[in-house]
Amino acid sequence: MKIFQKIIIVCFASIVWQVSAAELIDKSIPAEGINSVSIENLRGKVTIIGWDKKEVSVKGELDKKSERFIFEKQGTNVIIKVIMPHQNNYGWNDKGSDLTIQIPKDSRMNFSGVSTDVLLHNLISSSEVNTVSGNITARNLKQYIELSTVSGDIESEKLSGKIRLSSVSGDIDDKSSQGRLIIKLVSGEIESQSTATEVLVNNVSGSVKLMLNEVDELEISTVSGYVHSQLALNNRGVVKLSSVSGDMNILFQSTIDANFRLNASVGGLLENKLTSDKSQRAKYGPSSKLYFQTGAGAASVKASTVSGTIKVYR
Numbered sequence: 001m002k003i004f005q006k007i008i009i010v011c012f013a014s015i016v017w018q019v020s021a022a023e024l025i026d027k028s029i030p031a032e033g034i035n036s037v038s039i040e041n042l043r044g045k046v047t048i049i050g051w052d053k054k055e056v057s058v059k060g061e062l063d064k065k066s067e068r069f070i071f072e073k074q075g076t077n078v079i080i081k082v083i084m085p086h087q088n089n090y091g092w093n094d095k096g097s098d099l100t101i102q103i104p105k106d107s108r109m110n111f112s113g114v115s116t117d118v119l120l121h122n123l124i125s126s127s128e129v130n131t132v133s134g135n136i137t138a139r140n141l142k143q144y145i146e147l148s149t150v151s152g153d154i155e156s157e158k159l160s161g162k163i164r165l166s167s168v169s170g171d172i173d174d175k176s177s178q179g180r181l182i183i184k185l186v187s188g189e190i191e192s193q194s195t196a197t198e199v200l201v202n203n204v205s206g207s208v209k210l211m212l213n214e215v216d217e218l219e220i221s222t223v224s225g226y227v228h229s230q231l232a233l234n235n236r237g238v239v240k241l242s243s244v245s246g247d248m249n250i251l252f253q254s255t256i257d258a259n260f261r262l263n264a265s266v267g268g269l270l271e272n273k274l275t276s277d278k279s280q281r282a283k284y285g286p287s288s289k290l291y292f293q294t295g296a297g298a299a300s301v302k303a304s305t306v307s308g309t310i311k312v313y314r
Helices: 002-020
Strands: 024-030 036-040 043-051 055-061 068-074 077-083 097-104 108-112 115-123 126-131 136-149 154-169 172-187 190-194 198-205 207-223 226-244 247-252 258-265 269-272 287-294 299-306 309-313
Touching (some): 024 068, 036 097, 043 108, 226 258, 258 269, 258 309, 269 287
Parallel strands (some): 108 126, 136 154, 154 172, 172 190, 190 207, 247 309, 269 309
Antiparallel strands (some): 024 055
């Protein structure tokens, strides 16, 4: 019995030591002459905030399994890195680091992680985030923006500039973006309310809902998915659509002057609610086409489907 009690005491002491090993951090360094900040954290949660101070600040709690914390200047770059052991027995159920990092808002920022949720906002130069099994939440970012996760969700609001959002298995929800927008997703749902004038969306298995304003260029491709998009097409604008075993409904919000060339094969269907023109079946084979023009035909709409439906209407 005494031996059993000793074992319990030793185990309890070990647990207490591991918990207490998590280090609290509160450090800052001046950022005069600094134009970029590189951050690496394998797991946990990191909040990155742009501010007006010429200073980089890190506050929070380090991963209790971490071996070392790097926070230093290297030329015009600031390095922030949580060093983990080389072996993989991290105990991924642990919460990992929980850090709040504040950097000059006009600095370029690069983040990489594995199992890390990232929140970032108020950065006006360049923001690049890569995480594997973490969610990304981004607000008020400008200029060049690239957010990527493998098995996580992306939620963005008020992004402006050249924007790239990508996930393999997750949902992407974009609000109030503007500029040029590229969204790529393999398995999940895409929803975007955007005033971007150039929009490219690629989706393999999931639904796509786009609420767009006036666009110069829209390109959508989907495999085994559903697309609903509404937009106004600018004069001489271009729309390119393609689907394989998926339906695409395109609602034009205003009068459109465009040349339409729609093609379907392997039992695909074409629906035109803009004019009285009807699709024509091919003489040989299960294919059809629908060519027509609205107004002066200044813009261009090209669409093709294999075993799916394409519908254009107003």
